[in-house]
Amino acid sequence: MAVSDPVAWLTLQPQGERVPVHAGQSLLEAALAAGFDLPRSCRNGTCRACRCRMTAGRVRYRVEWPGLSPDEREAGEVLPCVALPDGDVVLSQPLARRAST
Numbered sequence: 711m712a713v714s715d716p717v718a719w720l721t722l723q724p725q726g727e728r729v730p731v732h733a734g735q736s737l738l739e740a741a742l743a744a745g746f747d748l749p750r751s752c753r754n755g756t757c758r759a760c761r762c763r764m765t766a767g768r769v770r771y772r773v774e775w776p777g778l779s780p781d782e783r784e785a786g787e788v789l790p791c792v793a794l795p796d797g798d799v800v801l802s803q804p805l806a807r808r809a810s811t
């Protein structure tokens with residue numbers, strides 16, 4: 711596998727856009743690198759500005775205590791700024807937009 715090959719693909723819904731996620735990238739970082747503007751602020755898992763729902767896939771977290779309750783995690787809520795994908799992931803984030811150039 712070449713260094714630049716993605717380790718997973720992130721699908722943004724309802725836009726239906728697919729974004730490559732490279733090794734070490736959070737879902738937010740991958741989306742930003744691909745030219746998407748997503749809600750965000752702290753980027754360290756505390757402010758919850760990036761919170762959205764994961765409708766498919768699994769993630770692990772870069773920080774020990776991401777700002778989600780067990781109930782929120784159980785309901786599929788994720789914090790993309792600190793979420794690392796374990797395989798392909800689908801996020802429901804109606805506010806995702808292609809960044810203007």
Ligand code: FES
Binds near residue numbers: 751
């Ligand atoms: S940007 Fe603050 S929790 Fe994700």
